[in-house]
Amino acid sequence: MGVSGKVSTSAEGVSAGRAALADFVEHAERGDWSAALPAAERAVGLAGPGLLGPALNCVGLARHRLGELAGATAAFGRAADDPRSPVRWFALLHSARVWTELAERGRARVALTEVVESGHPDLAPEAGAVLAELSRGEGDVKSAVKWLREVVDSGHPRHRPPAATALAALLSEVDDRAGAERARAQAAEPAPVGLVLPGPAEIAAYQVDIADRTGVRPAAVDSALRRYQAGDVAAARSALRALADTAWPAGAVAAAAVLAGIDLVEGDPVAARALLTRVAASGDFANGPRAALVLALLDTLGAEEHATLGRFLTGVPEAVASAEALAEDGTNAQRAAIGAVLLGDLLVRSGRLDQAVDHLTGVDGSALTRCYASYLRGTLLLDNALLGGDEVDLFDQAAEELAGALGTDQPFWPWAAMLQVDLVSDSDAELDLYERVIEHGHPGLLARACLDLGQRLAEWEYQDEVSELAERVLVTGPDEAVPWFAWGMVVEGNVWDAQYVLEQIPEWDPEHGGAAAVVRLVVRREFDAARPVLLRLCTDGNSQFGAATQLCRAVAKAFRAGGDTAAHDAVKDLLIEVGDVGNSAFAVHRLCERATAHAEAGELDRAVELVERAVIVGARSDAGAALDAVVDVARSRHLAGDLRAADALYRVVVDADEAGASGRKAATGLVVSHTQRGEAVEAAAIRRRSGFDEHYCYHLGVALRRAGEHDAAATAYALVMAVDGAELAARAAYFLGDLERARGDVDAAVTAYERAERLADAHYSPIASYRLGLVHKQRGDLAAARAAQQRCADSGHAEIGHWGRLELGRLAGLAGDNDQARRCFLELADVSEQRFSIEVALSLGYLAKGERDVAEATRWFGRIIDTGDPEQAPFALAHLAELHYLVEDWAGAERHYRSTLDRTDRPDLVAEAAYRVGEMRHRAGDPAAAVRFLEIARDTGNAAFAPKAAALLDRLSGQPA
Structure with missing residues (x-):
């Protein structure tokens, strides 16, 4: 079953989508990903608003675990378009895991960095751990240590222990014994009893319940809350207590806040007060003020409203109704004001920001409620989540609102002050705010205030x-x-x-x-x-x-x-x-940058001096990274066809001490360079002395082809193919065939494709058979084409085999056997992958068109039109229009040609459609419309229809043709 992405908006559809996601989680947690995938795909097909992105993430997870990397990246790519940031961050994180397996490390690094910078309590530490793995694999010890320290410092119970273990190993390698010992101690810290941490499947599936602002709550807290809502109060409390006892600040504070809410609902205000006091002492800018508010309200409202306050803390759906009831108390203005701020806060958390502002604006009642409303409005403006327009104006408005929460007799002012310091333009006022917070000594904010102030004072003359x-x-x-x-x-x-x-x-x-x-x-x-x-x-x-x-x-x-x-x-x-800069990696980068510029200017000696300096500087931080950077400089000259410069720069790396993997890459570049110049003896000597990296050679070939250096690319591919048992030999042979085919050397392409077939690679041999069949078809050798496509179809490869069977149908059609062609196409009609299904429908449509079967052609071309594909839908419309034209159904032809014009600006389709409509309007006695459409056709400049349009326009104007 494919991922159609059709959206069901009915209540039944949404409910069924949620049920499918629950099935997915159940199968995934048992490790049965083969059963989990259909459940996730079912959820995609049923997904209504809010469900599609998470469901696609579930599909991506399942496909990744099943080794279907292309399907996984496609699903994650669509999920990344979800407007909710947490859904996008999940998709980016797991896309990056796939890209890492595909050796697309640069792409993975960009995605992972965005996730780390998001600060998401679950996803950011995991992304940091993956970045550490990437850096370690590339020999970048410094970056690996940096990322691992961030993960350890996050305190995340799942990611902290393995990160601490990895950090200890790395620090031992660089002889930081004290640091390694501390990391080992952190890795050995026992997890609290009863701690339950949801896995990626549960996190992905239950993102259906988040609004963008609530997506930062730890998944473990939401998981416990779901148990509570399902009636398992004991299990929920146990999980939350365990989480509250961790060294994970984000999880501990959020868990304590929710647990306090449950305690209030369940009638244990003493335990709730203790937890709330702890949360109010934290540096959490959402839960901290919220806990301070509830502590102040416990006595104000009395025991009868403890459950209302408890539900407010948990954020369960019933909380809104409870707050609304309080806000609508017409007998007590103070209670109504309390209800309004509770309701406003709940609406903010659920993403209904406009409604939240309505309730938070003009709050009366006590100073407590007015200050809390001001605090919430200020944070909304700071997040730029409510108003558009000038950013400076938003900051001014935020500063004004936060100023309303700065009264020292209210519990929210320390948080408001810490936000306000970034908004005031006067350094004296900023210093005053910091000093007030430090003097107050709020436990959760004191360290941050001192840290921030210390950094600011380093910039000021104070x-x-x-x-x-x-x-x-x-x-x-x-x-x-x-x-x-x-x-x-x-x-x-x-x-x-x-x-x-x-x-x-x-x-x-x-x-x-x-x-x-x-x-x-x-x-x-x-x-x-x-x-x-x-x-x-x-x-x-x-x-x-x-x-x-x-x-x-x-x-x-x-x-x-x-x-x-x-x-x-x-x-x-x-x-x-030590490099004369604060960052050796940056020094290496700048030195290599300058070396490239000198090499491009033909100043090779100076370029070599600079890269030699880069190797020396880089050796003191990360020798491998520095050597790789020099390889990249040499490679850039190779791609530019400057073999003299490339050779000299490659040799700097080959001759370096302990060049390792970088040396093999550079040696490989030299082997390619010498081989393409016909210097086989020199190339062989380099291989014997310094080694050869078939993977680097293959990727160099790909880059050379993209750079237009086709002879060099062919050389690189041939070198890979010559390695006995080379893992990439079939791939290289296949791409060599593509290269030769593009260059017009059909015989060489056939030889390369046949070599790729013989190497029996699970992926590239079938696709080589397919390409070989296309080449034979192009040459007119239909028997050889059929044989190649039959080998492709019989390969057992699900996706590529379909293309082979499709081509067998087309070959049957070329041979005049339309019945056999139709049978082949119909056997493939249920394949759900959209691009392929469009090709099948086109083939069936062409058959019907050739037989002038309007109904059958409408069936198949209509299927393509319904996909809305921006390229193929207009193409199908044009074919359908032409068929109506050929059978002299002028009304149908004009209708479809007009639809074609509405759907595309592709010149050839526009030219045909506009000319035909103009021609038919002329026949119908509508010269004004005829002229309008004929002018459109003429102005396309299309070789087939523009001259015809011009000639007809001349006749209409009375001029000689």
């Missing part, structure tokens, strides 16, 4: 404030804020006073310890001692390297300002030794 706040933070904490104040003092030039602060940062600190150690030593002018520490940061993939070099520059500047030029020069020498 040296006294930096020192004062640094002293306070050293006493009160948080510890993680200390480095930022130290950095600020160094950047401001107060490097000597900064020494005391730097001493408070332990060297084992995974985020700042190494950088602090370097700066301490440099400030004390202990440059020889600083060098190995800085080199270690440069070579072990440590993210602190950039901060260390930036701070060293600030110290050098302070030395120069103080007149100590010798110390200044010593720091500069130290920085040059």
